[in-house]
Amino acid sequence: MEDPALLRRFHAWLQPVPSPQDTIRLAFFQDALIVLDTNVLLSLYEYTAESREEVLTALGQVSGRLWMPYQVGLEFVRGRRSVLESRKRVLADASKSVNAKLTAARNAIIEAKDTVRAQLQKYARVPAEIDALQQLVSEAAVDEHLALYRDAFKVHLDMLKNGYDLTPVNVDSADPILPRIADLYGDRVGLQPDDQLLQQRLDEAVVFRFPNRIPPGFKDFDKGTPLKAAGDFLIWEEVIEQAALLPEGSRRVLFVSNDVKEDWYDTSNGKQRPWPAMLDEMHRRAGAELRLETPPDFYAGVGEYLNAALADNTYEEIRRVSETFTPVLDDGTxxxxxxxxxxxxxxxxxxxxxxxxxxxxxxxxxxxxxxxxxxxxxxxxxxxxxxxxxxxxxxxxxxxxxxxxxxxxxxxxxxxxxxxxxxxxxxxxxxxxxxxxxxxxxxxxxxxxxxxxxxxxxxxxxxxxxxxxxx
Structure with a gap:
């Protein structure tokens, strides 16, 4: 007997919160169309060389089911250098911050010594003890003590700066990652929407969906231009369009992203779950099932279901990069x-x-x-x-x-x-x-x-x- 209309209409809202232990998860790793968000691909430029190689090998296990929306490809090609420039800038800022904090610590120690010396001069009048204090906490002595920490911090920061195998120059001259990604996808890259279709989608996003907080992507409403603001929605539209072309009976889409903002996930009940409205829209418009996963869960699933397990420290690096993901700023933001x-x-x-x-x-x-x-x-x-x-x-x-x-x-x-x-x-x-x-x-x-x-x-x-x- 068919379920009552109420249960059918709102099926997506009545489902339990997805978890890595779902029994239906296996089907997505076995035969779903896999779409990696731009930030997942750009994360490859943040991994160490060893972890990156493991991740690329794992992606090779699902290469035949990878599909790249045109918008993802555009953002990926344009954003590679920004990731490396951001890393370089952050490490330079860390060096400046460490030096500033050590300088502040030096000044604070000298000021503390001067405070004690002033009290000794005012109340005790003990010149010998004042001289001893002056020698113990002289500027040279403080500099010598702090040099131990300064050198240790510098060693670690220099290791991070010099031990990484990619620089912005790599991207300009001979990017080693781009051809690997191109080989993984082959011809499975979306076509550029024509201007009329693009305008229709931008109007729908900016005029209708974003003001009504319809996911995904409504949190990007304030980005500089409609084209920049609607990036996530443009990806979403391409994914729905591609999902509708899959064979009937096996229309599943596994979408992997570092983005867990409220325009992708509903956290209103204290638990994080993909917006049911998105699952419902995918089913209504493409007749397909949708599953969202973060990179740590996705790569764990690849290891569990497809025998492409990664080293523990690689999983930890994936988790760290995913949890600290911050969108790259552009001059239109x-x-x-x-x-x-x-x-x-x-x-x-x-x-x-x-x-x-x-x-x-x-x-x-x-x-x-x-x-x-x-x-x-x-x-x-x-x-x-x-x-x-x-x-x-x-x-x-x-x-x-x-x-x-x-x-x-x-x-x-x-x-x-x-x-x-x-x-x-x-x-x-x-x-x-x-x-x-x-x-x-x-x-x-x-x-x-x-x-x-x-x-x-x-x-x-x-x-x-x-x-x-x-x-």
Missing amino acids: VVTVRTAGDLAPPGDLPVIAYRSAGLTSSAVRSTMEALDSVFRLAQWWLIGVTAQLERREVTEGEPRVDIVAAVRGSDAPAPDWKPGTVLPSGEWIHRESSWIAPWFLDLLASAPPADRGVLSALASEQAAANRLPTG
Whole structure:
């Protein structure tokens, strides 16, 4: 007997959360069309040579079922150099950060010694002990002690810089990975959509799907141009089109991606699962089943079901790269409150903004140097506000930032924003007609008085330039 209409119509929403232990998972590894997202292919440029070779060998086990959307191919070919440039920049930034922290530690030790010496001079008047302290904690002695750590850190960072086999020059002259990928796919690469079809898809994404938060890709709505914003949706449309061409009865698509944002996964019930709307759309439009997996799960599945097991340290490297995946910024990106947490600021741009704003405290500087995504909103705001208020020159290729810490107007821009009256009158102007973002209040709370004043002044000036209508 056929299931009732309610159960049929909403089948995708009634399924359990997928897991690597699903009994139906085997079928996807045996005969599904396998689509690797752009970020999975670009990850090959982040692996060590040994791990990369193992991964390419494992992909060879499923080569005949690999299929590449045209959009993935375009993003892959154009994005290879950016991955290597990002690695080079991150390691250079790490060296600068280590040197800055060691210099700060040196200065702090000298200042601590001076504090103790001042107290000895004031209250004890013991010149012999003062001289002994001066010799024990002389600048030369501190430099000698810190040199041990400086040298050890340098050895490790130099190993990472010099021991990697790929550089941006490799991509320009003789990329060793590109021909391997080309051989894996053969002719199984999508055709470029014509201009009319591309325009139709862009209109659907920007006008209909993104404003209504229909997955996938709606989180990219704020990227610079419709073409950049709709990248994920363009891939999705190609995959559906290709899935419909598969033989009836075996239409399965295994889509592998590092992207686990909320425009691909539903986390509303505390568990992460692919959006049922996507599974339903794939079934309605192509008559196909869909499964999403991250690279760690996918390569584990290749090992389990296809006897292409990887070494333990290779699995660990795949997991590390996947978990730290951050989209590569391009010069068309617009960073907003919604996207800031997913985008790491390039280079030492947060520290440049920190200096240009006139900030001085180590607490705020630590926030600007932090790698944790929870600090990115504050980092991007400072980058944006110092550019907006012309406190510094905008660097080449720097993304535009559309984030405000406060606004003026009669209505709060969001329910969690606080009225200006939460801050003292001497610290915040227009208290009765302004609203402050909660994350900015947290930033102020962590800053010492001098920097609180600087941050408040920046936010207040920005608010005046972004005044909301009253009434």
